[in-house]
Structures are given as C-alpha cells and as structure tokens.
Amino acid sequence: MTVPIDDYRGSGLVFPEDFTFGSATAAYQVEGGAAEQGRTPSIWDTFSHTPGLVWNGDTGDVACDHFHRVEQDLDLMAELGLQAYRFSIAWPRIVPVPGGGANGAGVDFYSRLVDGLLERDIRPVATLYHWDLPQYLEDAGGWASRATVDAFAEYAAIMGAALGDRVQTWTTLNEPWCSAYLGYGQGGHAPGRHEPASALAAVHHLNLAHGHALQALRAASTGDPDYSVTLNFHVLRGQGDGAAEAVRRIDALANRAFTGPLLRGEYPADLLADTASVSDWGFVQDGDLQTIHQPIDVLGVNYYSTATVRLWDGVSPQQRNDGHKGAEGGTAWPGSDRIVEFAPQPGPHTAMGWNIAPDGLEELLVSLSEQFPGQALMVTENGAAFDDEVAPDGSVRDAERTDYLRRHFTAAHRALARGVDLRGYFVWSLLDNFEWGYGYAKRFGIVRVDFDTLERTVKDSGRWYQRLMRTRTVDA
Ligand code: IFM
Numbered sequence: 001m002t003v004p005i006d007d008y009r010g011s012g013l014v015f016p017e018d019f020t021f022g023s024a025t026a027a028y029q030v031e032g033g034a035a036e037q038g039r040t041p042s043i044w045d046t047f048s049h050t051p052g053l054v055w056n057g058d059t060g061d062v063a064c065d066h067f068h069r070v071e072q073d074l075d076l077m078a079e080l081g082l083q084a085y086r087f088s089i090a091w092p093r094i095v096p097v098p099g100g101g102a103n104g105a106g107v108d109f110y111s112r113l114v115d116g117l118l119e120r121d122i123r124p125v126a127t128l129y130h131w132d133l134p135q136y137l138e139d140a141g142g143w144a145s146r147a148t149v150d151a152f153a154e155y156a157a158i159m160g161a162a163l164g165d166r167v168q169t170w171t172t173l174n175e176p177w178c179s180a181y182l183g184y185g186q187g188g189h190a191p192g193r194h195e196p197a198s199a200l201a202a203v204h205h206l207n208l209a210h211g212h213a214l215q216a217l218r219a220a221s222t223g224d225p226d227y228s229v230t231l232n233f234h235v236l237r238g239q240g241d242g243a244a245e246a247v248r249r250i251d252a253l254a255n256r257a258f259t260g261p262l263l264r265g266e267y268p269a270d271l272l273a274d275t276a277s278v279s280d281w282g283f284v285q286d287g288d289l290q291t292i293h294q295p296i297d298v299l300g301v302n303y304y305s306t307a308t309v310r311l312w313d314g315v316s317p318q319q320r321n322d323g324h325k326g327a328e329g330g331t332a333w334p335g336s337d338r339i340v341e342f343a344p345q346p347g348p349h350t351a352m353g354w355n356i357a358p359d360g361l362e363e364l365l366v367s368l369s370e371q372f373p374g375q376a377l378m379v380t381e382n383g384a385a386f387d388d389e390v391a392p393d394g395s396v397r398d399a400e401r402t403d404y405l406r407r408h409f410t411a412a413h414r415a416l417a418r419g420v421d422l423r424g425y426f427v428w429s430l431l432d433n434f435e436w437g438y439g440y441a442k443r444f445g446i447v448r449v450d451f452d453t454l455e456r457t458v459k460d461s462g463r464w465y466q467r468l469m470r471t472r473t474v475d476a
Pocket residue numbers: 026029175302381428435436444
C-alpha cells in the first residue's frame with residue numbers, strides 16, 4: 001500500500017538515547033590520491049578512465065581529496081556532531097599487488113582515520129568492500145571467479161588485525177546487488193561486463209566472500225566489534241496483469257538472492273528455477289551455504305526509493321515513448337515466457353529520477369523485522385541528490401533535501417514505534433562526491449564540495465541534521 005508522502009512530516013518525534021546518528025561515504029567516491037602511497041588501480045579507475053562510460057569523463061583521481069584532507073574532514077564531522085562515521089576501505093590501497101601482502105602506508109591511512117574518529121568521540125563503522133575491486137583480481141576473473149573469495153578473506157584478515165581493536169562495526173560488503181548485477185550483468189558499473197551467468201556467479205561469490213571475511217574478522221579482531229553486511233533492498237510495487245509474479249521474480253533476484261543465503265542459509269528455490277536457463281548454479285559447492293550463514297549483529301539497510309515492476313507487454317520502451325528507465329536502468333531478467341521490466345514511477349522525484357517514497361522505508365523496516373525476527377537493523381544509507389544552487393552569500397539552501405530527510409527520519413521513527421529493532425541511521429552522504437556513472441553531476445552531500453577549489457560548505461540540510469543529532473528530535 002502506498003501512503004501519501006505528506007503523512008511523513010513528523011513534528012516533535014524524539015529518537016531514543018541509544019539511537020546512533022551518522023553519515024556515510026565510500027573510498028572511491030571521496031578519497032582521491034588514486035596513485036599515492038602504493039595504491040594501484042581498482043576496477044573503478046579502469047572503468048572511469050574508459051571514454052564514454054562515466055558522465056563528462058569524470059574519474060575518482062582527486063574526488064573530494066579526502067585522502068589529503070582527512071583532518072579537516074574529521075573536524076567537520078565533529079563540528080556537525082556525528083556520532084558515527086561509515087567509511088569504506090580501498091582494497092587496492094591495502095593489497096596493491098597480487099600476493100604482495102599488506103601495504104603499510106595504506107593500512108596506516110585508515111588507522112589514522114580511526115584514531116581521529118575515536119579522538120572526536122565518533123564511532124568508526126568500516127566497510128571492507130564498496131565496489132573497488134583491485135584491477136589485478138578482475139583481470140583474473142573478478143567476482144565471477146572463486147579465487148577472488150580467497151583474496152577477500154586474506155584482505156579481511158589484514159584489516160581485522162590492523163583495526164579490529166578499534167573499529168566498532170565491521171561491514172563486509174556494501175550492496176552486493178550492484179557489484180554483481182550492475183557490474184557483471186547490466187554493465188553500467190565496473191567492470192562493465194554483460195554476462196548474465198557471470199552475474200549469478202558473482203552473487204554467490206560475494207555471498208561466500210562475506211562468510212569467509214566474517215570468519216577472518218572475528219578471528220583477528222581483538223576488540224568487541226559488531227559484524228554486519230549492507231544490502232540495498234528493492235521495495236517493490238507490481239503493475240498490470242501478472243503484477244504479483246513480476247514482484248516475486250524481482251524479489252527473488254534482488255532481495256532473497258542475498259537474504260536467503262546470508263540469513264537463512266539457503267538460496268530460494270524459485271530463484272534457482274527462474275534462472276535455470278542462465279545458470280545451473282554449479283558454482284555453489286558443498287559447505288558454502290554454512291560458511292555464508294554466519295550470525296551477524298546488525299543488518300545494514302540502504303534505501304532510497306521504491307520500484308515498480310511489470311511483466312513486459314511486448315512493446316519496446318522506444319515504441320511506448322514513456323521515458324522508461326528502470327530503477328537501475330532497464331529491463332530485468334529473462335524469466336519463463338515473459339520478462340519483467342521496471343516501470344516509470346510517479347513523482348515527486350529526486351535529481352536521480354528516483355521517486356520519493358518514505359512509506360517504502362517504513363514498510364521495508366517492518367517487513368525485515370517480521371521476516372527475520374530478532375535481527376537488529378541499521379539504516380546504513382538514505383539521502384537524496386538535488387540540483388543545489390549556491391546563493392550569492394555562499395550558502396546552499398537545499399530545502400528539498402532537508403524535506404526528504406525529515407520524511408525518511410519520520411518513517412524510521414514510525415518503524416521504531418512499531419517495534420522494529422532499529423539501531424541507527426546514516427545519511428548518504430557526508431560530502432558531495434563521485435556518483436559512479438554520473439560522475440560529479442549528482443550531489444548527495446549534506447556538505448557541498450566545490451570540485452574546483454575542493455572547499456567544503458555545510459548545506460542547510462547539514463545544519464538541520466546537526467540540530468536533529470543534538471536534540472534527537474525531528475522538527476517540523
Ligand atoms: O552513491 C551511492 C553509494 O555508493 C551506494 N548506494 C547508493 C548511493 C547513491 O546512488
């Protein structure tokens with residue numbers, strides 16, 4: 001059921017004392033310093049340097065220059081009052097060459113970041129993999145190859161030993177859906193492959209990498225961190241005849257392909273049947289599902305919008321001329337006789353063209369806590385891109401972003417009131433940054449980055465969030 005978004009304007013809603021407010025970034029999107037202190041290329045360096053693949057030819061070579069401005073950014077986080085900071089670690093900074101062991105300079109960068117956070121009383125939430133696979137591993141097969149799982153476990157062991165005394169939450173993977181399907185199936189993300197069978201192999205190898213990495217982190221961490229994984233869930237609406245079937249298929253492919261093995265220790269039977277013409281899933285070996293199915297302390301939930309799906313009616317998007325664009329660009333998986341496509345969504349929309357639907361967040365959180373009773377949840381990403389304008393006095397009056405955040409915090413509060421064990425919320429993103437295929441064209445930050453001068457300016461939404469974190473109260 002879709003609830004009118006004007007219902008989501010909470011006023012005076014108070015979050016509990018132990019609810020964590022944070023903000024998030026990812027290594028390739030903010031760091032820059034792409035060739036410094038031993039770092040070698042990741043698949044996103046290769047992809048972004050390939051003409052025509054990223055808007056405007058933008059790359060992450062410099063990004064927000066966070067690699068050099070880390071102290072300034074830490075002070076900014078403290079000034080805003082962040083209680084936690086979710087960052088990711090660039091794998092090719094840590095293990096720059098095959099079999100070469102840990103790069104001390106790379107490890108030291110993250111060690112200083114973690115120390116800087118703790119000095120400012122900000123909890124470090126570290127993600128091992130936010131899409132920047134070392135290029136040398138892609139050259140050997142990437143996530144379609146099982147050998148990448150072993151390399152990930154070695155990398156996890158290095159980071160567990162280096163930071164496991166101080167990191168408070170470890171997240172293995174961010175949005176493996178994107179890594180597998182966009183990277184190996186649809187091709188809009190690095191490494192840009194269009195191989196449906198490889199995409200399914202990547203799904204399994206990412207799930208397996210999560211399991212092995214958790215074991216390695218647990219063995220190496222000497223502190224008492226929480227362990228987690230972050231998924232981007234598809235909150236689905238069906239359309240037309242066969243709506244329920246369209247929803248079932250995409251739910252299997254996008255959601256249950258991950259929650260099944262990670263949280264139940266099995267792949268859904270309908271997923272295996274739906275994809276049988278593409279793969280026999282022979283890459284799943286004895287014992288894999290036990291390895292994947294590790295207990296986690298908290299499940300990370302990334303949410304931006306809902307998606308509407310329908311069984312394809314045989315009319316091409318061009319013929320229909322309805323501006324068709326899937327949530328992630330295009331027609332979905334071949335099923336049996338009819339394929340499923342993503343339908344245009346009614347507005348309002350953000351600058352990404354994503355519909356604004358806070359009810360979807362409440363519904364998702366309640367649904368997850370019903371599907372997985374006892375599983376604590378954390379919103380690890382939520383936020384919005386808008387075409388910000390800088391006022392003559394230099395300020396950024398991003399009322400639309402503030403409104404988006406207010407509605408989604410209201411949705412989270414409603415989920416809490418309905419009994420969901422929701423531990424916290426990370427706004428995406430702290431800084432405007434490299435938005436993958438969109439380059440620097442889309443701004444998600446609550447802090448503006450001028451990509452010519454690299455100057456940071458807290459937007460009105462950042463000041464709004466600062467008040468929320470201080471008062472724990474969603475104002476009207
Ligand atoms: O910028 C991305 C992030 O890297 C992963 N989740 C979605 C964000 C917005 O597209």
